[in-house]
Amino acid sequence: MSLTEQFVIGVDGGGSKTAVSILNQHGKILGRGRSGSANYHNVGISQxxxxxxxxxxAAATEAGVTVLDATAVTWSLAGVDRPEERQLFEQMAADMLPNIAVHVENDAVSALVGGLGHRKGIVLIAGTGMIAYGENKAGEKARAGGWGPFFDCGSAYDLVQSSLRFCTRHYDERNRSSAKLTAALLAAVGLEKATDLLSWVYADKRHxxxxxxxxxxxxxxxxxxxxVGLDVVTRGADxxxxxxxxxxxxxxxxGAFPLVMSGSLLTKSDFYRATVTQAVQTALPQAQPCLSQTDATVGAGLIALESEGIAIQSFVDEETACTERRPGSQAEVAVSPKTIWTSERRNVLTRDLDSHFTxxxxxxxxxxxxxxxxxxxPVLPAIAAVVDAVAVRMQSGGRLIYVGAGTSGRLGILDASECPPTFNSDPAQVxxxxxxxxxxxxRSIEGAEDDEAAGANALHQIELQPQDSVVGIAASGRTPYVLGALRAAQMCGALTIAVTCNLPAPIAQAAQHVIAPLVGPELLTGSTRLKAGTAQKLVLNMLSTAVMIRLGKTYGNLMVDVQPTNEKLKARARHIVAAACDIDLDSANTALKISGGDVKVAIVTTLSNLAPSEAQARLVESDGVVGKAIILKG
Structure with missing residues (x-):
C-alpha cells in the first residue's frame, strides 16, 4: 500500500456511545462511525x-476502506485505567485487528490531544461520567476522577442521581421545593408519581x-x-x-495553562460550562478554559499517527487558552480579565437576581x-498549623492581634471581644x-483602608513584640492598611498570618502563614461581607477557639476557666464541675467551696482525689491544662 493510501483509526469509547474517525496521513477525516457504549463496566465485555x-x-464504509487495512489504531476508552483492564482490551484488539498496531488509552488522553493538538495541558471531561487528566512539559501525567458512577461528582449521572435523591427526600418530607424538577423528571421517563421511581431506577436492564x-x-x-437544580449543579461544578x-x-x-472543556455536558450546555469555569477559576485563576479544537476521535487518530512517526499539529499555545479559531472548530475563550479579582467578578448564577421570587x-x-x-x-491543615504556632507564642506571653478594614476589621474586633467572656482571657490577650x-x-471611614503607613503605626501604638501573632484579614488580599501592618510585624519578628479569599494576593506574600478559603464571586458582585465574610468569621472562630483550647481553657468541651463572679456564673460553675466529675450539684458545690471557687482546682481535686493545694500545684506544673494535671503523677 502506498503512503497516500495509508490511514489510521481513532476510537473514542465513552459511557454512552462509541465514536470513530478514520484519518489519512495528513490528519484529514475520511469517514466517521458511531455505535453504543464501549465501557464494559456499563454494558459488559461482549457488547x-x-x-x-x-x-x-461504519467509519470504514463511509471512508471507502477496510478496517483491517489500517496502519495503526488507537482505542481511547472510558473505564480503562488499571493494568488488567488495559490488558483485557489489548488482547481483544489482537483478536479483532491482527497484525495492526493498536494503542489502548484512557479516553481522556485523546480528548486532551484532540482539544489542543498537543499533550501539555489539562482536559476536563463531563459526560455520562467525568475525569480530569493532564500532562506537563516533563512528560508527567496526572488524573482525578474517573472512578465510575458511584464515586464521580459533576457527571451527568451524578447530577441526575443527586436530583432524584432530593426528589425522593422531599417527597417523604412533603417538601414542595423540588416539585417542578420532580415533575419534569417523571414526565421524561413516562412516570406519574415519585413512588414509581423505585421500579424504574432498579429495573434489570436499567443502564x-x-x-x-x-x-x-x-x-x-x-x-x-x-x-434544587441550582444546588445540584453548583455541587457538581465544584x-x-x-x-x-x-x-x-x-x-x-x-502559571497559565490551557484547560480543554470536553464531554457532552460541557460542550452542549453553555450554562454548565460557565458555572464550571467559574468554579475552576475560583481555585485556579490561571486556568485558561476553552472548547476542543477537534473531537476525541480525531485526538485518538492523531495519537495513532504519532505512533507511526508523523508529528501531530499543535492547535493551541501550550501556556495560553484557545486563542486561534480554526475553520470549523469549536474554539472558545472563556476566561475573565486577569485584572478582575475573583471576589469582584460577576457570579454567573445570580445575574438575574432582582427578577427572582423572594x-x-x-x-x-x-x-x-x-x-x-x-x-x-482545603485550608484546614493551614488553620491547624497557625493554631499551634500561635499557641506556643501565647504560652510565652504573646498576644493574638487581628488587623483588618471594613467587614474584615469588624470581624476581627468581634472575635477578639468574645474571648474574655467565653474563656476568661485577659482583654489584652486577643x-x-x-x-x-x-x-x-x-460606620465607614472613607480612605482609611488605603493608608499602608497607618496599618504599621497601629501596631507601633500597641508596642508590638516578637512573641506576638498578627493576623491580617482582607477578603481581596490587597488592602494597603493590612499590608502595612503585616510588613511591620515581619520587621518586628512577630508571627504573621494572612486570611484572604483571593489568590494570588499581596498580603499572602507578606505573611509566613496563609489561610485562603476561596469562596468565588459573591451573590452581589463585590459584596465581600457575604460569602467572604462568612468564611473569614469561620476561620477566626477556629483560630481563637482552638488556641484557647491549646492554652488549657477547656476540659473536654467544658469552659473550665469561668470565674463565678455572679449568681449566673456560680450556677454555671457548679454544672461544669458536676459534668466533668460525673457528680451531683451538691457535691460539685462542696468541691468548689473547698477549692476557693476555682473550677479547675475543683475538678482536679475531685478526679485525682487530692487536696486543693496539691491540685493547684499540679495545675501550675501542667501550665493550667486540666487534662494534663489529672494524669500527672505525684
Missing part, C-alpha cells in the same frame, strides 16, 4: 466488543446511560432558577473544579453560604484593630 467493531466498520441522559432536564431547571485543581497541583501548574432569592443565598462553609475544607479606629466599627 463493548461488538460496539467497537460496529463503529469502526447508567439511561439515568445520565436525564441531565439536560436538571441543567435546564437550574438555568431557569430552580433551587466537584469538577476540585478534580482539575488536583491535577494542576500534581503537575505543578502555577423564596428563590433566599435559596440562592443559602446555596452560596454553603460554598463559603465548604471553602474551608486584640482587634480596624482601619479608621473604633469609629469605623459602626
Amino acid at each position: 463493548a466488543k461488538a460496539n467497537l467493531w460496529t463503529a469502526m466498520e 447508567v446511560a439511561d439515568v445520565a441522559e436525564l441531565a439536560p432536564i436538571v441543567l435546564d431547571a437550574a438555568e431557569k432558577g430552580d433551587i 466537584g469538577l473544579a476540585t478534580a482539575v485543581t488536583a491535577v494542576a497541583r500534581q503537575l505543578g501548574y502555577t 423564596e428563590t432569592l433566599i435559596g440562592l443565598m443559602h446555596i452560596q453560604d454553603k460554598q463559603a462553609v465548604f471553602s474551608l475544607t 486584640i482587634g484593630i480596624i482601619a479608621g479606629g473604633m469609629e469605623a466599627v459602626s
Whole structure:
C-alpha cells in the first residue's frame, strides 16, 4: 500500500456511545462511525466488543476502506485505567485487528490531544461520567476522577442521581421545593408519581446511560432558577473544579495553562460550562478554559499517527487558552480579565437576581453560604498549623492581634471581644484593630483602608513584640492598611498570618502563614461581607477557639476557666464541675467551696482525689491544662 493510501483509526469509547474517525496521513477525516457504549463496566465485555467493531466498520464504509487495512489504531476508552483492564482490551484488539498496531488509552488522553493538538495541558471531561487528566512539559501525567458512577461528582449521572435523591427526600418530607424538577423528571421517563421511581431506577436492564441522559432536564431547571437544580449543579461544578485543581497541583501548574472543556455536558450546555469555569477559576485563576479544537476521535487518530512517526499539529499555545479559531472548530475563550479579582467578578448564577421570587432569592443565598462553609475544607491543615504556632507564642506571653478594614476589621474586633467572656482571657490577650479606629466599627471611614503607613503605626501604638501573632484579614488580599501592618510585624519578628479569599494576593506574600478559603464571586458582585465574610468569621472562630483550647481553657468541651463572679456564673460553675466529675450539684458545690471557687482546682481535686493545694500545684506544673494535671503523677 502506498503512503497516500495509508490511514489510521481513532476510537473514542465513552459511557454512552462509541465514536470513530478514520484519518489519512495528513490528519484529514475520511469517514466517521458511531455505535453504543464501549465501557464494559456499563454494558459488559461482549457488547463493548461488538460496539467497537460496529463503529469502526461504519467509519470504514463511509471512508471507502477496510478496517483491517489500517496502519495503526488507537482505542481511547472510558473505564480503562488499571493494568488488567488495559490488558483485557489489548488482547481483544489482537483478536479483532491482527497484525495492526493498536494503542489502548484512557479516553481522556485523546480528548486532551484532540482539544489542543498537543499533550501539555489539562482536559476536563463531563459526560455520562467525568475525569480530569493532564500532562506537563516533563512528560508527567496526572488524573482525578474517573472512578465510575458511584464515586464521580459533576457527571451527568451524578447530577441526575443527586436530583432524584432530593426528589425522593422531599417527597417523604412533603417538601414542595423540588416539585417542578420532580415533575419534569417523571414526565421524561413516562412516570406519574415519585413512588414509581423505585421500579424504574432498579429495573434489570436499567443502564447508567439511561439515568445520565436525564441531565439536560436538571441543567435546564437550574438555568431557569430552580433551587434544587441550582444546588445540584453548583455541587457538581465544584466537584469538577476540585478534580482539575488536583491535577494542576500534581503537575505543578502555577502559571497559565490551557484547560480543554470536553464531554457532552460541557460542550452542549453553555450554562454548565460557565458555572464550571467559574468554579475552576475560583481555585485556579490561571486556568485558561476553552472548547476542543477537534473531537476525541480525531485526538485518538492523531495519537495513532504519532505512533507511526508523523508529528501531530499543535492547535493551541501550550501556556495560553484557545486563542486561534480554526475553520470549523469549536474554539472558545472563556476566561475573565486577569485584572478582575475573583471576589469582584460577576457570579454567573445570580445575574438575574432582582427578577427572582423572594423564596428563590433566599435559596440562592443559602446555596452560596454553603460554598463559603465548604471553602474551608482545603485550608484546614493551614488553620491547624497557625493554631499551634500561635499557641506556643501565647504560652510565652504573646498576644493574638487581628488587623483588618471594613467587614474584615469588624470581624476581627468581634472575635477578639468574645474571648474574655467565653474563656476568661485577659482583654489584652486577643486584640482587634480596624482601619479608621473604633469609629469605623459602626460606620465607614472613607480612605482609611488605603493608608499602608497607618496599618504599621497601629501596631507601633500597641508596642508590638516578637512573641506576638498578627493576623491580617482582607477578603481581596490587597488592602494597603493590612499590608502595612503585616510588613511591620515581619520587621518586628512577630508571627504573621494572612486570611484572604483571593489568590494570588499581596498580603499572602507578606505573611509566613496563609489561610485562603476561596469562596468565588459573591451573590452581589463585590459584596465581600457575604460569602467572604462568612468564611473569614469561620476561620477566626477556629483560630481563637482552638488556641484557647491549646492554652488549657477547656476540659473536654467544658469552659473550665469561668470565674463565678455572679449568681449566673456560680450556677454555671457548679454544672461544669458536676459534668466533668460525673457528680451531683451538691457535691460539685462542696468541691468548689473547698477549692476557693476555682473550677479547675475543683475538678482536679475531685478526679485525682487530692487536696486543693496539691491540685493547684499540679495545675501550675501542667501550665493550667486540666487534662494534663489529672494524669500527672505525684
